[in-house]
Amino acid sequence: MFGYAEKIAKINLSSGKVEDYPVSDKDREMFIGGKTLAAKIIYDSFKSKVEAFSEENIIVITTSPLTSSTSPCSSRFNVSTISPLTGLLVSSNCGGSFGLHLRRAGYDGLVICGKSKGKVYIDIRNEDISMKNAEHLWGKNTSEVQNLLGGKNIGKFVIGIAGENMVRYAAVISEERAAGRGGVGAVFGFKNLKGIIASGTENIRIYDRDNFKKHNLNWIKKLKSHLLTGEQLPKLGTASLVSMMNFRNQLATKNYSRGSYEDFEKINGETLRQDFTIKNKGCVTCPIQCGRVVKAYGKNVKGPELETMGLLGSNLLNNDMQSILNLNHLCDEYGIDTISFGSSVGFAMELNEKGLWNNGLNFGDCAGLEELVKKVATRQGIGDVLAEGTRRIADKYGGNDFAMNVKGLEIAAYEPRAAQGMGLGYATANRGGCHLNGGYLVVLEGLGLNVSGRISKGKAAYTIFFQDLMEAVSAGGTCLFTTYSLLPQALIKNPNKILVRFINKVIPSFGWLVGFLHNHSWLMSFNVMGILPHPYSIKSVTGFETTIGRFIKTGERGYNLERIINIRQGLKSSDDTLPKRLTSELQRADDDDSKVKLDVIIKDYYKIRGWDEQGVPTRRRLKKLGLEGYSI
Amino acid sequence: MITVKFFGLICVDCNIRQLIVKEGTVKQVLNQVMQSCPNISEQRLSQAIMFVNKQHINGNKRFSVLLKDGDELALLSPSSGG
Numbered sequence: 001m002f003g004y005a006e007k008i009a010k011i012n013l014s015s016g017k018v019e020d021y022p023v024s025d026k027d028r029e030m031f032i033g034g035k036t037l038a039a040k041i042i043y044d045s046f047k048s049k050v051e052a053f054s055e056e057n058i059i060v061i062t063t064s065p066l067t068s069s070t071s072p073c074s075s076r077f078n079v080s081t082i083s084p085l086t087g088l089l090v091s092s093n094c095g096g097s098f099g100l101h102l103r104r105a106g107y108d109g110l111v112i113c114g115k116s117k118g119k120v121y122i123d124i125r126n127e128d129i130s131m132k133n134a135e136h137l138w139g140k141n142t143s144e145v146q147n148l149l150g151g152k153n154i155g156k157f158v159i160g161i162a163g164e165n166m167v168r169y170a171a172v173i174s175e176e177r178a179a180g181r182g183g184v185g186a187v188f189g190f191k192n193l194k195g196i197i198a199s200g201t202e203n204i205r206i207y208d209r210d211n212f213k214k215h216n217l218n219w220i221k222k223l224k225s226h227l228l229t230g231e232q233l234p235k236l237g238t239a240s241l242v243s244m245m246n247f248r249n250q251l252a253t254k255n256y257s258r259g260s261y262e263d264f265e266k267i268n269g270e271t272l273r274q275d276f277t278i279k280n281k282g283c284v285t286c287p288i289q290c291g292r293v294v295k296a297y298g299k300n301v302k303g304p305e306l307e308t309m310g311l312l313g314s315n316l317l318n319n320d321m322q323s324i325l326n327l328n329h330l331c332d333e334y335g336i337d338t339i340s341f342g343s344s345v346g347f348a349m350e351l352n353e354k355g356l357w358n359n360g361l362n363f364g365d366c367a368g369l370e371e372l373v374k375k376v377a378t379r380q381g382i383g384d385v386l387a388e389g390t391r392r393i394a395d396k397y398g399g400n401d402f403a404m405n406v407k408g409l410e411i412a413a414y415e416p417r418a419a420q421g422m423g424l425g426y427a428t429a430n431r432g433g434c435h436l437n438g439g440y441l442v443v444l445e446g447l448g449l450n451v452s453g454r455i456s457k458g459k460a461a462y463t464i465f466f467q468d469l470m471e472a473v474s475a476g477g478t479c480l481f482t483t484y485s486l487l488p489q490a491l492i493k494n495p496n497k498i499l500v501r502f503i504n505k506v507i508p509s510f511g512w513l514v515g516f517l518h519n520h521s522w523l524m525s526f527n528v529m530g531i532l533p534h535p536y537s538i539k540s541v542t543g544f545e546t547t548i549g550r551f552i553k554t555g556e557r558g559y560n561l562e563r564i565i566n567i568r569q570g571l572k573s574s575d576d577t578l579p580k581r582l583t584s585e586l587q588r589a590d591d592d593d594s595k596v597k598l599d600v601i602i603k604d605y606y607k608i609r610g611w612d613e614q615g616v617p618t619r620r621r622l623k624k625l626g627l628e629g630y631s632i
Numbered sequence: 633m634i635t636v637k638f639f640g641l642i643c644v645d646c647n648i649r650q651l652i653v654k655e656g657t658v659k660q661v662l663n664q665v666m667q668s669c670p671n672i673s674e675q676r677l678s679q680a681i682m683f684v685n686k687q688h689i690n691g692n693k694r695f696s697v698l699l700k701d702g703d704e705l706a707l708l709s710p711s712s713g714g
Binding site for chain 2 (some may be wrong): 243244265269274307413414442495496501
């Protein structure tokens with residue numbers, strides 16, 4: 001079959017047995033790869049609820065047809081499991097080179113089950129898979145482990161000390177890139193798995209190489225000529241959003257008690273570029289190069305993303321850029337998700353301020369934070385409590401109304417009271433409070449286009465559309481940043497023109513049309529490079545008859561399947577919510593629209609999704625998606 | 633005096649973070665910016681998203697907003713992708 005290695009290995013850590021995991025051609029066409037194919041494997045593997053820290057839990061690593069295909073921004077790969085933070089399905093995406101090397105070793109993915117008795121790592125070389133002793137790697141940080149596991153042309157995917165100690169938001173690292181969200185690293189640690197390495201010389205067969213090459217060149221040209229992907233992201237990185245978010249009251253500040261920070265200029269993208277950036281860096285095959293190289297502890301290391309700037313900066317009232325760079329580097333070294341860490345610390349600071357937990361942590365007093373990263377990773381002192389994440393800290397000390405998580409996963413740096421659609425996205429995202437899985441509607445609400453973030457009209461339909469689109473893009477193996485080049489430049493570049501202001505004003509009124517198209521995706525049975533290049537790339541690589549409509553339907557299929565898995569894991573509609581601070585406290589005392597009106601928009605959301613009032617996908621919807629027979 | 637601050641690509645491409653100019657309407661202040669920084673075009677300034685003392689101003693009437701001593705005008709270029 002074109003576009004696939006046609007092999008997924010099932011590795012049993014308990015028995016040491018390695019076998020092929022069967023995936024049919026029909027499954028590949030229906031789920032493509034990445035997180036949606038992983039959801040299919042996890043659905044099939046469990047018959048009932050599974051605990052994150054149990055031998056029954058599995059880790060599924062999946063690549064996609066575009067991984068290692070030379071398509072732009074396509075080095076992404078996915079890792080899914082049951083999250084120790086949420087108890088639900090988590091899919092975490094990574095830009096390191098491991099996925100690319102896994103494909104070269106001859107595998108589309110890995111299904112890792114059981115639990116090893118001793119400390120091990122998995123070694124994959126040209127289809128040969130073996131488990132090796134990792135005693136000598138235990139207790140070592142992620143860069144040191146990767147150095148010890150080999151040189152160039154080997155893909156590595158490893159945990160740090162936080163994963164070993166089952167910190168509930170431990171990450172898995174490939175090069176300097178993290179599969180950060182949801183605590184996948186803790187599941188590695190529970191299974192006594194320090195990491196995986198892969199290398200090989202296999203090439204993936206391309207269905208229509210000539211058209212694929214031509215299409216790639218056009219796509220790269222499009223990315224490079226777009227204001228966001230060709231200029232803003234290369235020049236300023238994602239951190240460029242700090243300033244705009246601050247002016248729009250969307251920057252998580254002081255544990256989300258407000259949306260702007262008086263010292264934002266000390267920690268924004270402009271300051272990062274001018275005073276701290278050494279050079280740009282990016283993933284393999286990426287023409288955008290949004291990454292930064294900065295100095296921390298005397299070394300050239302990966303710079304922080306926007307989320308990290310927010311959660312370790314404004315959210316803690318930390319105005320020291322070098323401190324953020326150091327904290328970001330330490331989190332990567334110990335293997336810790338910066339979002340969940342920053343949110344847990346911010347929550348602990350507010351608990352201390354309110355006298356609910358005397359922990360010595362204070363907003364704006366960030367001198368001890370670098371030591372605190374170590375304490376979390378090694379679970380020492382208060383680090384042991386912080387390592388549990390905000391939901392479990394609230395269970396112990398109270399403050400549930402301002403424990404900033406959804407379903408147990410800490411929310412990202414966008415303060416949603418000034419971005420209603422982003423709030424709905426957080427509330428409904430399958431992996432919990434995630435901005436990307438939530439649909440990133442803030443891209444319409446001031447970060448890209450200029451639709452008002454205070455109104456809720458039409459936002460349900462747009463949120464669903466973007467959630468399904470991003471799900472599909474992830475399944476295909478492309479970086480989500482490629483979707484920004486789909487926004488019409490004329491609308492972005494000229495925000496003050498009368499026509500553009502009019503369009504921004506009426507966009508919410510067209511929610512009904514977006515909802516209609518969502519439910520009639522066959523109307524988009526065509527491919528137009530200028531609208532969406534991704535399905536054409538998948539078609540060129542695999543030979544699948546992929547159109548824009550089918551592509552987005554694949555995303556919807558994945559989203560619904562993940563929902564079914566989550567309901568089986570115990571998810572209820574009452575979990576599709578936000579911390580009370582965001583739905584009940586006004587961000588601005590003089591503005592009644594400055595809270596997330598979730599109760600209004602979530603009903604529309606369920607209706608357009610084709611879910612019942614309990615948030616369960618109806619049989620009719622599942623049948624429409626080809627998921628008949630998939631039940632809770 | 634008025635503090636004009638530059639953010640995003642307008643800051644990077646024109647290599648300027650901040651400028652102090654005399655009081656006047658937004659239009660007059662932007663004219664002073666162009667005189668002080670010849671590499672900033674009128675088109676670039678007209679495309680910028682503007683905030684006066686953190687309050688968003690838009691539409692053609694934004695040019696006639698009067699800036700008083702101590703006011704801050706922020707000029708931001710559009711940005712996305714986090």
